Amino acid sequence: MRTAVYPGSFDPVTMGHLDIARRAATMCDRLIVAVLRNPSKNPLFTIGERVEMLEEVCRDMPNVEVDSFEGLLVDYACQRGAHILIKGLRAVSDFECELQQAHINRRLDSRVDTVFLATEACYAYLSSSLVREVVMLGGSVAGLVPPGVEDRLIAKLRQ
Numbered sequence: 001m002r003t004a005v006y007p008g009s010f011d012p013v014t015m016g017h018l019d020i021a022r023r024a025a026t027m028c029d030r031l032i033v034a035v036l037r038n039p040s041k042n043p044l045f046t047i048g049e050r051v052e053m054l055e056e057v058c059r060d061m062p063n064v065e066v067d068s069f070e071g072l073l074v075d076y077a078c079q080r081g082a083h084i085l086i087k088g089l090r091a092v093s094d095f096e097c098e099l100q101q102a103h104i105n106r107r108l109d110s111r112v113d114t115v116f117l118a119t120e121a122c123y124a125y126l127s128s129s130l131v132r133e134v135v136m137l138g139g140s141v142a143g144l145v146p147p148g149v150e151d152r153l154i155a156k157l158r159q
């Protein structure tokens, strides 16, 4: 079985993430969308909330599983029997950092390969941080995040 891991913070999941997950899921038997548990970061949504939102939006994809992890990504991937990491690339600005990560991950475990998918052009500018900022300042992110996620953002940021 070909298993791939799509890791990230997903704080929160955007339509850009969902597009990458949907396309990656067609390329493998099982896709694990894995949320990083990073105690040093100060996320808006808890791990439980991020996993729940991802489960809601991935529900129609039978070969997609949502999980969370901490520690090294390559260790987690190998524990789950995955040797493919999926990353979305929005622009050249993403590339340098992603290439560094792909190299260090291969250095850490040479069985692991990173597959980059180019984000749909209509989501090329989209990020979770931009979405959080727009909602905090009173703007609409309809169409940029899956239905339901905007309501959760409003509830968190405009209390």
Ligand code: PNS
Residues within 6 Å of the ligand: 007, 008, 009, 010, 036, 071, 072, 073, 074, 101, 104, 105
């Ligand atoms: O959505 P993000 O925040 O850009 O995702 C970053 C992520 C989770 C892919 C990256 O931080 C990661 O892989 N963290 C796990 C720790 C690790 O393995 N670090 C060494 C290689 S980068």
